[in-house]
Structure formats: C-alpha cells, structure tokens
Amino acid sequence: xxxxxxxxxxxxxxxxxxxxxxxxxxxxxxxxxxxxxxxxxxxxxxxxxxxxxxxxxxxxxxxxxxxxxxxxxxxxxxxxxxxxxxxxxxxxxxxxxxxxxxxxxxxxxxxxxxxxxxxxxxxxxxxxxxxxxxxxxxxxxxxxxxxxxxxxxxxxxxxxxxx
Numbered sequence: 001x002x003x004x005x006x007x008x009x010x011x012x013x014x015x016x017x018x019x020x021x022x023x024x025x026x027x028x029x030x031x032x033x034x035x036x037x038x039x040x041x042x043x044x045x046x047x048x049x050x051x052x053x054x055x056x057x058x059x060x061x062x063x064x065x066x067x068x069x070x071x072x073x074x075x076x077x078x079x080x081x082x083x084x085x086x087x088x089x090x091x092x093x094x095x096x097x098x099x100x101x102x103x104x105x106x107x108x109x110x111x112x113x114x115x116x117x118x119x120x121x122x123x124x125x126x127x128x129x130x131x132x133x134x135x136x137x138x139x140x141x142x143x144x145x146x147x148x149x150x151x152x153x154x155x156x157x158x159x160x161x162x163x
Contacts, residue, residue: 003093003101003131004051010092011049028088047085054134055106058085060125069113069121078111078125086129103129 001009014028045062060081068074086103093101106128114122 001097003097003133004056006093006096006101007049007056007089007131008051009096010089011047013092014047014088028085049089054131056103056129056131058082058089058127058129060085060127062123063116064121064123066115066119066121069123075109075111078123079109082109082125082127086127099133102132104132106130 045060047058047060050057050059060078062081068077090101090103108127110126112124112126114124116122
C-alpha cells in the first residue's frame with residue numbers, strides 16, 4: 001500500500017456517522033461533530049481529497065451563517081479545520097501503513113463564500129499539501145497537450161522550410 005492509497009482510504013472512512021472498529025465515531029475536527037445529534041440543529045459540512053502526483057488537495061465545504069463570516073477570524077477557523085483534517089488523515093494513514101506519513105502545507109488556503117440566502121452562506125475552502133515519502137512518483141508536471149501540439153507544428157514547419 002502506498003501513502004496515497006492509505007490517505008485515500010483514511011478519507012473514505014470519514015463519512016458522516018462512520019465508526020471505528022470499537023464502535024466509536026471518528027473525531028476529525030469538523031463542525032458536525034459538535035453538539036447533540038438530536039437536540040441541536042445539524043451542521044452540514046464535509047471534505048474530500050484528490051491527488052496529483054505528490055500533492056494532496058483537501059476541499060472542505062460547510063453551510064454556515066453569514067454573521068460567522070463577518071464576526072472576524074473566519075479564515076483562521078477554516079485554517080484550523082483544514083489542519084485538523086490533515087492531521088487526522090496523516091495519523092490514520094500512518095496507522096494503516098505502519099510508517100509515518102506527513103503532510104506539508106503548500107501555499108495558502110483558498111476560501112470561496114457564496115450566498116444561499118440572506119442568513120446562510122456556502123463556504124468552500126481548498127488547501128494543498130505535499131505528501132512525504134513519495135518514491136517513484138512523477139514529480140514533474142505533465143506537458144500540456146497544447147505545448148506538444150505546437151512542437152509538432154514547429155517540427156513540420158521546419159521540415160517544410162528545409163526542402
């Protein structure tokens with residue numbers, strides 16, 4: 001099992017209501033984990049991961065109240081949630097692999113807030129992490145198809161002018 005497979009499997013176990021082998025819920029650090037399940041209003045949030053070479057991108061979505069955005073500290077809260085998710089995935093993947101899997105932040109968090117009503121908004125945060133210990137991964141980004149096509153045109157034009 002590779003670090004990417006272990007991280008993907010750890011993310012797959014994080015759906016709402018998931019329990020571990022002992023029957024206890026996963027404590028990831030999401031908003032939906034706070035409060036009483038029946039008595040409190042449910043928080044709608046979740047995350048997904050995707051991979052491109054040695055980079056893992058975490059996308060976090062949450063339905064929140066507009067006043068939380070304007071109250072201050074909103075971006076720091078999103079940073080905290082992303083750090084909690086990355087920490088959980090890293091420790092879960094390390095347990096599966098039997099060796100340490102660490103994630104290093106790549107760049108800043110990108111947060112998009114979209115209005116759904118006068119009271120609520122839909123927030124989407126995106127952050128990239130570099131996966132350590134990726135041996136044999138293609139670290140160079142692929143050449144875009146447009147660049148390869150232009151090179152074909154150049155070689156064709158060069159061959160035509162040499163005649």
